Amino acid sequence: MSNKKTTLKDIAGKLNISTAAVSKALRNDSRISKKTKEAVKKIAKDLDYQPNNLASALRSGKSNLVGVMVPSTSSSYFSSVLQNIEEVLNSKGYNVIVTQSNESYTKECNNIDTLLFTQVDGIIASMANETIDLNYFEKIKSKGIPLILFDRGENNLNVDYIGINDYDSSHMIVNHLVQEGRKNIAHIGGFKHTRIFNNRIRGYIDALQKHKLTLFDDYVSESNLTIEDGRAQMKKLLALKNPPDAVYAASDYAALGALQVLKEEKIAVPKTIALVGFGNEPFTTMVTPTITTIDQHSAEIGKIAAQTFLEYADQKTTTQQLNKKILEAKLIVRESS
Amino acid sequence: MSNKKTTLKDIAGKLNISTAAVSKALRNDSRISKKTKEAVKKIAKDLDYQPNNLASALRSGKSNLVGVMVPSTSSSYFSSVLQNIEEVLNSKGYNVIVTQSNESYTKECNNIDTLLFTQVDGIIASMANETIDLNYFEKIKSKGIPLILFDRGENNLNVDYIGINDYDSSHMIVNHLVQEGRKNIAHIGGFKHTRIFNNRIRGYIDALQKHKLTLFDDYVSESNLTIEDGRAQMKKLLALKNPPDAVYAASDYAALGALQVLKEEKIAVPKTIALVGFGNEPFTTMVTPTITTIDQHSAEIGKIAAQTFLEYADQKTTTQQLNKKILEAKLIVRESS
DNA sequence: TACTTTTGGTTAATCGATTAAGCAAATATA
DNA sequence: TATATTTGCTTAATCGATTAACCAAAAGTA
Secondary structure (H helix, E strand, O other): OOOOOOOHHHHHHHHOOOHHHHHHHHOOOOOOOHHHHHHHHHHHHHOOOOOOHHHHHHHHOOOOEEEEEEOOOOOHHHHHHHHHHHHHHHHOOOEEEEEEOOOOHHHHHHHHHHHHHOOOOEEEEOOOOOOOOOHHHHHHHHOOOOEEEEOOOOHHHOOEEEEEOHHHHHHHHHHHHHHOOOOOEEEEEOOOOOHHHHHHHHHHHHHHHHOOOOOOHHHEEEOOOOHHHHHHHHHHHHOOOOOOOEEEEOOHHHHHHHHHHHHHOOOOOOOOOEEEOOOOOHHHHOOOOOOEEEEOOHHHHHHHHHHHHHHHHOOOOOOOOOEEEEEOOEEEOOOOO | OOOOOOOHHHHHHHHOOOHHHHHHHHOOOOOOOHHHHHHHHHHHHHOOOOOOHHHHHHHHOOOOEEEEEEOOOOOHHHHHHHHHHHHHHHHOOOEEEEEEOOOOHHHHHHHHHHHHHOOOOEEEEOOOOOOOOOHHHHHHHHOOOOEEEEOOOOHHHOOEEEEEOHHHHHHHHHHHHHHOOOOOEEEEEOOOOOHHHHHHHHHHHHHHHHOOOOOOHHHEEEOOOOHHHHHHHHHHHHOOOOOOOEEEEOOHHHHHHHHHHHHHOOOOOOOOOEEEOOOOOHHHHOOOOOOEEEEOOHHHHHHHHHHHHHHHHOOOOOOOOOEEEEEOOEEEOOOOO
16 A cells, blocks of 8 residues: 555665665575575565666666667557567567657657667667668667667668568569469559668569560559558559559558559459559458468567567677578468459 | 767766766756856767666656557557557657557566566556456556556546547447348447446447347357457357347457458348448458448547646656546448448 | 684665755855 | 855765675684
């Protein structure tokens, strides 16, 4: 009924011993008698003692907090990565602070500042679409804090990166569409300045070439890949003199937007136009037709990211270098192709 | 290039003044000369000084951290609430630690422990489906930390609660279905021990009564309301001698499961059976037919929850009582009814 | 007996920022 | 000129947990 937090001092006071003795008793120091240990533990339990992490963190220089920054938690990909990071880190005594950038560079900078301010022991992040300037990420490195990137990363930062093979994924998709007899394949892409989207575009172009298909300039676009972007790009494609017979969108959201337009225009999917997305968001199985897509192994990426952080966790000096862990993605063929 | 964090001491050393002077200079204390202030600020900037929150938090007793616990961040409802909590609290200098219970009581207890351990200044939570025992939530109160519940809350805890009017929502749904000429309305419900689901069931039953409709025992079920639960319950309903002509599911996920079964069985929706969900998850607009549902004002609930915490934030003693803020929900009629 | 070792603690310093209290020098006031 | 006030800092204590260094008493050993 105290309505106050219990400290070592409270326990020490009850037993007329020093706080040092209490601290040692709780950590089973060999120089404390069994009798004292038992007494301390009993009182600790009675008073519902919980160590003040701020104090230990300040002294030890470790907060046991890890910052995670994602563009948005509502995408099921990021949500799943997050959940797995949390699971791995919690089991090792770390807590996770989650922040969202909402694809905004400004928000991302603010988030980094608050994470550093909170004295996190490390940062795991996926960059916003907007982000081009890497200064703020360099700041993390200069503070000696391990930085792990996943999904949206940058080679130039020279830190660990976990992701899938985007270039190969594009090949898998184009191969699949060609096998289905498609010849005019369009690509609703992300911005080239983001490495993963650039790789998807390169993969798409090279795959077309491999199959001796013509690459029409009008067939490739860059956008934020939202549902709205998908709608807009699909409308543009339909307005072309030679509309495509297959569309590969670099995100499921864009694919969904495209599908909406196709349905509104009563265009048969996949008969007239086949559609492929990217990300294996749950809604791809909910819509009609279900959408063919690429699975990005979100759970595994989260786990590996967390483990990568843990490798640095106990070292006093952090020297990172570019270290990529690339998973092979998986094509999931559904009704839309 | 230092690869180390800058402290007040570092700045003080450069200028040969005390750390106290540096601290005051940075906070614009009137007792520090303009000259010193400028010198301090310049060096602080050069060394990229960032105050150590652990130290200030320890001294002030405020961590500026708020814990948020939700059953899962992947539901768009919780994700949106989260985003709005974060927005409001960040603007007031608070950081948010997000934890997920995954609907597990054990995980919930662990999460509460870690949040308390991290010395959060307050906790905003929505309870797991499993949770019946409230001891762990009492623990939060006994530490003198404000606790704000939303969506899934409990009157007995006597704390602030923000949610929608579930009882009325059921009435709105039943009224709508009756207007559409339905007479046999079934309810795929959540567990009665959770207040909101109990209210939805009570609302459903009372609304039937109001319209002089018979309440068949077989028409009401309790479950976790996952997609799988929705599928199972829908199958049970279809197997009845007198299957319903309308189904009201207490979650969009359950509604989606039900819809899948109906489509598999080639049953016309809404012609043969009308369907209504709950929550206005984005996928309700993505599927065919789009699903009628209830909007829960997630953004507003997040904002109010955050503001409610802020009301307690500056008080040294927290005495909470049952204080409900109930929003009226909104029925969104779509193709499925 | 005289010394060493072990036991079971205590004292005091530390992490970094903040702030009450103090104090010397400069300035103002009577 | 003598006293009061203001300026501009410094000193030291604080938050709570941890730990190196220390010490007295008990137990062991030669």
